[in-house]
Amino acid sequence: MAGPRGEYRKSAERRAQILEAASTVFARTGYSASSVNEIARVVGISQTGVLHHFAGGKPALLQAVLEQRDARAEDRLSGRHGREFLAGLVAISRAQADQRGLVQLYRLLAAEATDPAHPAHEYFSTRFRRIADAVTQAYREVADAGGLRPGLDPRTAALRTLAMTEGLELLWLQGFEVDMAGDIADFLDAHLTDPLARG
Amino acid sequence: MAGPRGEYRKSAERRAQILEAASTVFARTGYSASSVNEIARVVGISQTGVLHHFAGGKPALLQAVLEQRDARAEDRLSGRHGREFLAGLVAISRAQADQRGLVQLYRLLAAEATDPAHPAHEYFSTRFRRIADAVTQAYREVADAGGLRPGLDPRTAALRTLAMTEGLELLWLQGFEVDMAGDIADFLDAHLTDPLARG
Structure with missing residues (x-):
């Protein structure tokens, strides 16, 4: 027994x-x-x-499914710093392409949850800030290693990267011919003195 | 009488x-x-x-309010070509900043409407394609006048611009410290041989 x-x-x-x-x-x-x-x-x-x-x-x-999705994404980033972290964002985007239904669900909930009265508002808002802070930190590490193009601010770069990621996901859901992972890699490269390795 | x-x-x-x-x-x-x-x-x-x-x-x-919002945005772009059209996108972003509730409503409906069964699916999908085509056309005009940076494809540039616009709107709704109009102007400038005039 x-x-x-x-x-x-x-x-x-x-x-x-x-x-x-x-x-x-x-x-x-x-x-x-x-x-x-x-x-x-x-x-x-x-x-x-x-x-x-x-x-x-x-x-x-639903809550558990979303938390699991987050946990898997965070696994891909854990222990990574600077350029390695940014490369992890590209890997996450690549994995998204197989999860259309889940991405759509996520997007719908995130939109509903911009209303502060929505039960998931706090969850999405916290999650978004955590990601923004982690990406900012990665850009800062890149900058400290001399790998950020001159004149760029890590926080601004991070928020624009996040905006680009979210926007590409939205266009992809709308059925546009975007290559999310490739576009994000190009976008990141535009901030870096040396391009990321392509996986 | x-x-x-x-x-x-x-x-x-x-x-x-x-x-x-x-x-x-x-x-x-x-x-x-x-x-x-x-x-x-x-x-x-x-x-x-x-x-x-x-x-x-x-x-x-609701349908009428959305159509009116679209019509106003299209007024800002009508008769504009190439760089002038792109500058119009910045002006539209600037106007958004005063319409938080409406932008939020719009975003929620657009997310719901990614489901092909949603009554507004056709409306949003058509609208998105029309904007993408118009922005592509503007970049093509810029390219023909020699104003697009070498190596850039007008369609790819247009879809990335649209993604950036949508993503920044989303971050702004989430309460992030983004300057939508300024960030979009910077993003457009990164594609152009000469920067746009700042309004």
Whole structure:
């Protein structure tokens, strides 16, 4: 029989399966048209089974899916500094191209959440500031190593980089022929004395 | 007594008043929390009076407000070519800074409308393509006059400019310290052999 540790592991695995299913269903169907029932069906368990792990229902599943997406993006950046960090932004953009439904969902929620009364306002606002600060820090490190083009301010460069990333994502969702990762790499290069290596 | 022409003019004036009020109320309160009743009160007429001019109610008012905003932006660009057109984009950005509520509303609808099932999908998608084509054309004119930096492609430059504009708007709505008009002017200048005049 599984002891307490075995139970814990089994529960964590089930939780991960549910999140994976929720991510697939949200990305395919959109948030409003999705149901906990459909997510349960993908996992092959009952709706009650899903609610056992996510008592908050669909909003809680969404929150967890978004946090997981963030955590994966942050993994790509963790321990990286300066130019390596900036190159990580390009890698994240490249990975986005396979997650259209999720990117769309994210974008919709981010737009809704610009309203300070929206429940996810604080989450998005904090997340945005954290990213902006991390990118600023990376540009500062590049500047300290003499790799930033003269006359550029790290904070301004960071906010413009963030704006470019967000804007390209939006155009891509609209169906425009943009190469998000390539365009961002070009944009970063315009700030650097030496171009980034292309992956 | 007013003849048919007088009646027509009176009706057009009333319509314009209602649109002005709808724009103010939407921008202040957001779309979902606004009511036709509140808009009627601002104009000083009854709800029935508003519905006489906009039989489709709140969605019809929203559609008309957005079309009016577009028409005003297009007025700023009409008859302009090449560098003058690009300078017009900066002027539009400058005007945005006074219309926070409306910009927020617009952004939310544009995000919702990336879903092809959304009633405004066609409107936003067409509008976006029209702007992209117009900006591409302007860069082409600049290139033909020898004013585009070597190695730049007008279409790529146009899509990146659009991405930058959209992204800066998003950051501004999030409360970041961006100077939309100034940042866009700098971005345009990076594509041009001679900088634009600053207004």
